[in-house]
Amino acid sequence: MGIKGIATRTLSRRDFLRALVTGSLAMSGVTAVGSLGSKASTRPGGRHANHPDSGLPHTETHPHGLSGTVGRVNHQANGFDPSTMLTEWDFGRVSTLPNGQTLREYHIAAIDKEIEVAPGVFFPGWVYNGRVPGPSLRCVEGDRVRIKFVNAGTHPHTIHFHGIHSASMDGVPGVGAGLIQPGDETIYEFDAYPFGCHLYHCHATPLKRHIHKGLYGAFVIDPDPARYSGEEQQIARTRNHLYPESKEFNEMVMVMNAFDTNFDGENEIYAVNTVAFAYMDQPIQIKRDQMQRIYLVNITEFDPINSLHLHANFFDYYDHGTTLKPTSRTVDTIMQCQAQRGILEFSFKGFEPGLYMFHAHQSEFVELGWMSFFEVVE
Amino acid sequence: MATLDKKEAATPVGFPGWAAWLLPLLALGIMLAVFALSNPLALFTANLPPIEQLNFERIRVLEGGFEATLVNGGPDPVTVSQVQVDDAYWQFEISPEATIPRLGRAQISISYPWVENEPHQIKVLTSTGLAFIGEVALATLTPTPGLEEFLAYGLLGVYVGVVPVALGMLWFPAMKKMGRRWLGAILALTVGLLVFLLVDTFLEALEVAAELPGVFQGIPLVLFAALITWLALLALGAQRRNTTGRNNALYLAILIAAGIGLHNLGEGLAIGAAFALGEAALGSFLVIGFMLHNITEGIGIVAPLVPTKQKPEMAQETPESPRIAIFAGLALLAGAPAILGAWLGGFAFSPYLAALFLGIGLGAIWQVIVEVVGLLRNYAEREGMPLFSWINLAGFLVGLGIMYLTAFLVKF
Numbered sequence: 001m002g003i004k005g006i007a008t009r010t011l012s013r014r015d016f017l018r019a020l021v022t023g024s025l026a027m028s029g030v031t032a033v034g035s036l037g038s039k040a041s042t043r044p045g046g047r048h049a050n051h052p053d054s055g056l057p058h059t060e061t062h063p064h065g066l067s068g069t070v071g072r073v074n075h076q077a078n079g080f081d082p083s084t085m086l087t088e089w090d091f092g093r094v095s096t097l098p099n100g101q102t103l104r105e106y107h108i109a110a111i112d113k114e115i116e117v118a119p120g121v122f123f124p125g126w127v128y129n130g131r132v133p134g135p136s137l138r139c140v141e142g143d144r145v146r147i148k149f150v151n152a153g154t155h156p157h158t159i160h161f162h163g164i165h166s167a168s169m170d171g172v173p174g175v176g177a178g179l180i181q182p183g184d185e186t187i188y189e190f191d192a193y194p195f196g197c198h199l200y201h202c203h204a205t206p207l208k209r210h211i212h213k214g215l216y217g218a219f220v221i222d223p224d225p226a227r228y229s230g231e232e233q234q235i236a237r238t239r240n241h242l243y244p245e246s247k248e249f250n251e252m253v254m255v256m257n258a259f260d261t262n263f264d265g266e267n268e269i270y271a272v273n274t275v276a277f278a279y280m281d282q283p284i285q286i287k288r289d290q291m292q293r294i295y296l297v298n299i300t301e302f303d304p305i306n307s308l309h310l311h312a313n314f315f316d317y318y319d320h321g322t323t324l325k326p327t328s329r330t331v332d333t334i335m336q337c338q339a340q341r342g343i344l345e346f347s348f349k350g351f352e353p354g355l356y357m358f359h360a361h362q363s364e365f366v367e368l369g370w371m372s373f374f375e376v377v378e
Numbered sequence: 379m380a381t382l383d384k385k386e387a388a389t390p391v392g393f394p395g396w397a398a399w400l401l402p403l404l405a406l407g408i409m410l411a412v413f414a415l416s417n418p419l420a421l422f423t424a425n426l427p428p429i430e431q432l433n434f435e436r437i438r439v440l441e442g443g444f445e446a447t448l449v450n451g452g453p454d455p456v457t458v459s460q461v462q463v464d465d466a467y468w469q470f471e472i473s474p475e476a477t478i479p480r481l482g483r484a485q486i487s488i489s490y491p492w493v494e495n496e497p498h499q500i501k502v503l504t505s506t507g508l509a510f511i512g513e514v515a516l517a518t519l520t521p522t523p524g525l526e527e528f529l530a531y532g533l534l535g536v537y538v539g540v541v542p543v544a545l546g547m548l549w550f551p552a553m554k555k556m557g558r559r560w561l562g563a564i565l566a567l568t569v570g571l572l573v574f575l576l577v578d579t580f581l582e583a584l585e586v587a588a589e590l591p592g593v594f595q596g597i598p599l600v601l602f603a604a605l606i607t608w609l610a611l612l613a614l615g616a617q618r619r620n621t622t623g624r625n626n627a628l629y630l631a632i633l634i635a636a637g638i639g640l641h642n643l644g645e646g647l648a649i650g651a652a653f654a655l656g657e658a659a660l661g662s663f664l665v666i667g668f669m670l671h672n673i674t675e676g677i678g679i680v681a682p683l684v685p686t687k688q689k690p691e692m693a694q695e696t697p698e699s700p701r702i703a704i705f706a707g708l709a710l711l712a713g714a715p716a717i718l719g720a721w722l723g724g725f726a727f728s729p730y731l732a733a734l735f736l737g738i739g740l741g742a743i744w745q746v747i748v749e750v751v752g753l754l755r756n757y758a759e760r761e762g763m764p765l766f767s768w769i770n771l772a773g774f775l776v777g778l779g780i781m782y783l784t785a786f787l788v789k790f
Binding site: 066067068069070071117118119120121122123259261262264268276277364367368369 | 457459460461462465466467468469470476489503504505506507508509
């Protein structure tokens with residue numbers, strides 16, 4: 001799709017909303033959205049920022065001009081769509097071992113693939129199973145997890161899981177199978193512990209390059225209610241995908257990542273689930289009265305931390321997801337260092353339906369792509 | 379018989395003459411076709427990333443936004459995919475096409491609430507993820523060519539060019555009254571002034587040339603422009619000596635004025651561009667600085683016109699008192715290019731033209747130095763003094779020193 005055609009397209013209602021909010025970098029809640037849009041900017045000397053004769057792209061409704069990217073990413077060509085990725089899980093091929101233990105078998109292949117990270121901006125990625133982030137692996141505490149890893153790329157890779165396992169299964173160079181050369185394969189196998197929101201990533205060196213090229217993904221271990229009692233058991237049931245109570249929650253995976261498209265050690269693109277402003281172009285629809293649960297993982301390279309701020313609402317936070325009680329209650333902003341992760345729980349029950357923003361609270365990241373909308377519907 | 383031999387020699391295998399001229403080209407065409415079809419370099423280029431080179435030729439600051447002109451100076455077409463302003467993605471329009479062909483241009487328009495007198499940065503992301511940056515050093519409205527602005531920039535040129543040169547010429551009567559032995563010192567002072575301008579023009583030219591896309595070979599462009607100008611002036615001088623051989627002093631004055639004029643054109647460009655880019659914060663200070671700086675140029679131009687009554691053979695060459703119209707003409711020749719420069723710099727700054735003009739100025743000033751030194755040598759010989767006398771060196775030093783010190787007012 002050519003930029004020219006996109007740039008001159010008529011603005012949709014969604015563009016308008018986006019313009020209102022992003023044009024002034026609203027971070028202060030939904031009530032601010034309407035009023036910010038109507039503010040006209042003036043500069044010293046009292047001149048209006050937008051002049052009808054200036055010949056610049058403008059419409060009557062955008063006194064500030066529009067922040068954000070121009071155009072749309074071709075998700076089909078990418079082979080993955082951030083909107084469907086939110087709720088896509090890989091539960092593995094499930095069977096039962098002779099000792100009664102559940103066996104989950106996964107298949108992951110690393111390949112070289114060019115991906116579109118912002119409209120028209122292509123990044124020469126290294127990816128697991130054709131997507132960035134890689135498949136969101138999900139299992140239950142105590143399951144036997146067996147991952148067959150094939151390196152179909154051009155560089156040696158590994159998979160290093162955050163979780164409990166033996167030294168030989170650590171997926172680092174020089175230990176166990178070590179680096180898996182292009183064309184080779186290996187099997188990583190371990191019992192899934194502890195329950196929580198984890199991640200996996202390539203641990204080949206140079207580490208920075210292998211991570212920021214796209215070799216990472218979420219790895220969620222559900223708690224097994226049978227191991228807990230009372231209130232904790234109830235909570236464990238809502239967290240375990242095998243139990244009907246978990247269906248009360250709308251669960252989403254969000255991997256905060258970034259891309260250094262010109263390889264200068266600084267990111268040009270920030271996002272959740274790879275595509276800049278993906279959930280601005282297509283807000284995430286959530287039901288007002290349903291409980292929401294986000295499995296949030298930070299794998300942003302080059303920057304020491306990333307964060308999530310939810311507008312107009314507060315959430316409970318489970319750092320690493322390894323507890324059944326929140327580690328922070330009633331917060332609207334959390335930060336994570338690289339590889340830190342956690343679970344957010346909240347709902348918009350009783351709220352006015354509409355667009356509610358969430359984004360990193362590093363303004364730089366926000367304006368470089370990590371800005372999103374929930375569209376709360378009844 | 380002789381003509382027959384010649385014909386046979388010219389077409390030994392029976393080709394007509396024009397075919398012999400075409401033969402190498404035909405062979406070249408065949409070789410290129412074979413090369414292109416067989417692609418023997420595939421081994422080297424199989425996995426090479428594209429080489430992209432985008433240059434910001436000009437960024438205009440408009441009411442409510444920016445307009446940037448991009449030039450593709452790389453070997454391949456470049457597609458502009460996204461634009462960041464101050465590290466934030468921003469919507470933009472690009473014309474005529476997002477894909478800019480080799481040596482092609484495109485204009486990007488961005489609505490942006492820029493802040494008066496603060497710096498901004500425009501970053502263009504191409505389809506391959508490479509980033510190219512253009513800086514707005516200090517945001518202020520780029521002048522649009524209206525009558526008022528036109529007059530204002532013209533006046534700026536008058537003040538930094540015509541006025542100081544004309545004022546400098548007013549020393550002519552005083553110079554006439556000076557003793558003979560001081561004339562050499564004044565000519566030496568002119569040489570000092572010109573050497574300063576030579577260095578200044580050279581450095582300025584290198585700076586502008588360095589900003590051109592590599593494909594245009596800025597520094598060779600400057601040097602060749604200088605070389606051609608110098609050779610043209612040599613040819614002009616040789617022709618003149620063959621035909622007239624008279625009025626050497628006026629010719630030299632015109633030559634000095636023209637050389638200084640070319641330098642002032644470059645100066646005008648720089649001033650116009652600086653004002654347009656909002657560096658006019660130094661405003662009147664800058665203009666006053668240039669007036670003081672350039673006043674010495676007037677002395678240099680009229681120095682060869684100072685009559686040397688005492689020597690009849692030189693008196694023949696120089697009219698007793700050149701007419702006032704000649705002085706006015708010289709002042710305009712040396713000063714008016716600053717007006718043109720200010721207009722170009724303010725409204726249509728082109729680094730190519732700037733590099734070219736500065737190169738021409740460089741060659742002209744060099745030849746002017748050669749000529750003035752020639753005059754000085756003749757003068758010294760007639761006076762029975764060495765060329766490198768202490769008094770001449772002192773004059774040279776004073777010329778250089780005045781220019782260097784007054785440049786403190788205009789360099790920052």
